[in-house]
Amino acid sequence: MGIPENIAWQDPTERREEVRVPIQREGTVRVADDGDSLPILISNLHREGCRIDGSVELSVNQTVMIGIPGIGLREARVKWKNDGAYGACFLRPLPAGSVGSALADNVHALAGAPSPVSHAQVRIMPIASRGESVEEKWSPRARFALFVAMTFVGGTMMVSLADLLLS
Incomplete structure (x- = not known):
């Protein structure tokens, strides 16, 4: 079984199946x-x-x-x-x-x-796919702190809104 003729290779001299x-x-x-x-x-x-x-x-x-x-x-x-x-x-x-x-x-x-x-x-450059920009993720601790803060603020706003509607 030979190599199909319709395969487009990255480099004419490169015949690896996996991209380096x-x-x-x-x-x-x-x-x-x-x-x-x-x-x-x-x-x-x-x-x-x-x-x-x-x-x-x-x-x-x-x-x-x-x-x-x-x-x-x-x-x-x-x-x-x-x-x-x-x-x-x-x-x-x-x-x-x-x-x-x-x-x-x-x-x-x-x-x-x-x-x-x-x-x-060593300098590692993050890879973006399809032209997207690369943004750093927040640490799990920072994400949890943001979740707690937003839950507190949301709960406070709900209580305030309920107070306004019931008064």
Whole structure:
């Protein structure tokens, strides 16, 4: 079974089914037979693999563990290398929704634990879909406080209105 002729590819040289998403997040790499985690930059990510950059020395066909913020550790095989950049293919594709999890700014260091990477160097840009503007969500605590305040104000207004109507 061949590739259908009517498929429009993003790039004529690109034949991956999954779109690569630029994430520019710091992660870690651990060589399978070594216990040390080294900091890397994950340049792009898709369900089947990623591109990593860093001052690590890896070999083509080497098996590594890649730590991805929002996803966790994934076993991968180095497929190519070029001047400090590496392409890695996951041994098992990421579950659906994982790439979106890696984009979210939901990973924070534990209190008192040393962080192997500096979060100050990573800048995450929120993604807007269909030309919509991106707005920050309120924290659950702020939303609850607003709900309580609006309930109180609404209840006070109802009592006042009832007072006016009954007098």
